Amino acid sequence: MYQDFVAGWIAGGSGLLLGHPLDTVKARIQTMSGYNGIIDCFIKTFKNESLLGFYKGMFAPFISVGLLNSLLFSGYGLTLKWLHPNEKNIEHRKGLPMSEILIATVIGSAFQMVPAIPVELIKTKLQVQLDGGPSPAKHYNGPIDCARKLYHQSGIRALYQGGSVMAYRDMIGNLFYIPVFELLYREFHKREMNDTLAHMIAGGTAGSVCWFSICPFEVIKNRIQTTPSDGQKIYIPSLVKDIAQKEGFKAFYRGGLVLVIRGFPVNALIFVVYSRCMTALEKL
Template identity: 35%
Template sequence: MGNFQLEDFVAGWIGGAASVIVGHPLDTVKARLQAGTGYGSTLRCIRTVYRRESVFGFFKGMAFPLTSIAVYNSVVFGVFSNTQRFLSHHRCQEPEAGSPRVLSDLLLASMVAGVVSVGLGAPVDLIKIRLQMQTQPFREANLGLKPRVAALGEQPAYQGPVHCIITIVRTEGLAGLYRGASAMLLRDVPGYCLYFIPYLFLSDWITPEAHTGPSTCAVWLAGGMAGAISWGTATPMDVVKSRLQADGVYINKYKGVLDCISQSYQKEGLKSQHHLTRASFCYS
């Protein structure tokens, strides 16, 4: 265990907490655009949420991810870094400090981090999405009913994270906490590969050879570019994940990943994926 480093988990925890505080309002907009109805564009969604729910509407469901995503991010980043270090150590018994990274090690470590992220993050994402979505307009198309808005006089389905968890377990069982996990797996495994690998290679490329490590500017630049690459490819499956997780608050529309993809494409075409990429980029 000599190559295990606790600092990776601490750094991930700090980064996770910071990402929630800064990004949750835009994540709320992203969730509403992906799984809601009647918003149209990002700016229109922001105006609608503010008009109906005030500025506090952007922070719905924040308490739970603030306490949980910090732990989740800590585990994901810690697992990636320590897995990559473990693979490098066993590939060459005495790896040098400045030895070049091997793509196969990074690929496998990213895939492990993606699988772990689903195991920990699927329930967190589900609760966050449900709390974000319960006041948005929804349409019971199959029943021929008019749109309703829970915020305009109706009792919300959930009164908080704990009540949301209890309700889901009572009505859907423990498996209900992992609704949308298959779509999340298809999002996170390639998504983390396309985040960690570009980030590490870009930060190495930006950093001059004379420096022992990347500067703060290099870290920010490489992280931003890697986030854009990752979200650019992960957004379509993120849309599917969000819709599957939001499904079930009032009615069940989708039978699974393929059915969600089919219905989304039939109703909206490829634009259902493209116009949501902007909100995803903002949040990344």
């Protein structure tokens, strides 16, 4: 199990460094007015906050995203090892039935859920916090201050704001993520494609498909998590109805292009790094 844990941690950290700027742009487009698309958001963020503005909220996920990624892959790998206790090599996974891949994905998703929700909440709140510009709105001095203030407002419940939507998002997303990767990678492997290239294309495509599939959940989650915590419960059906009536159906896919663009290189890197780390660790 430790191989999946270590490889997942390293791969997750690598993906975060590459993808966080686009993640910040995505969060702002989905929750804030004043941006006319991706390019406009990039320009205004850089002009008002410099390059550092794109890396807001990264400290908490940088420390923890490796852990979250490692929990996903650990739960996934542990389940497959439990189903096949005599198989020690990662190569055997290429021939497993998709039903087992789906079961392992669900269990891996459950492994990461509890720590993932507060980390995502803190990251999102920091990403939509403005520095500079005509009307700065800064409420939190970093992730620790954000967590402390949220906890003081409403207790531990405040750290799980939007948690139910995120649970649906991650479970559905991961059920696209790993199975799509496995299907594509197996096909490329049959065609004797270069292994690194196969991991890149299969991983990148899986990431883009995953994020596009859950874009509406991502929009709803971000709206909930960026709403000031005043102790009042936000009812998801009412929020969905309100967004649909005021902004139309397309609002649920706002920032979707960023998700798809970001999803490819980030997850291409994650799967390449994960595969190489697993191969190296199995030789120890």
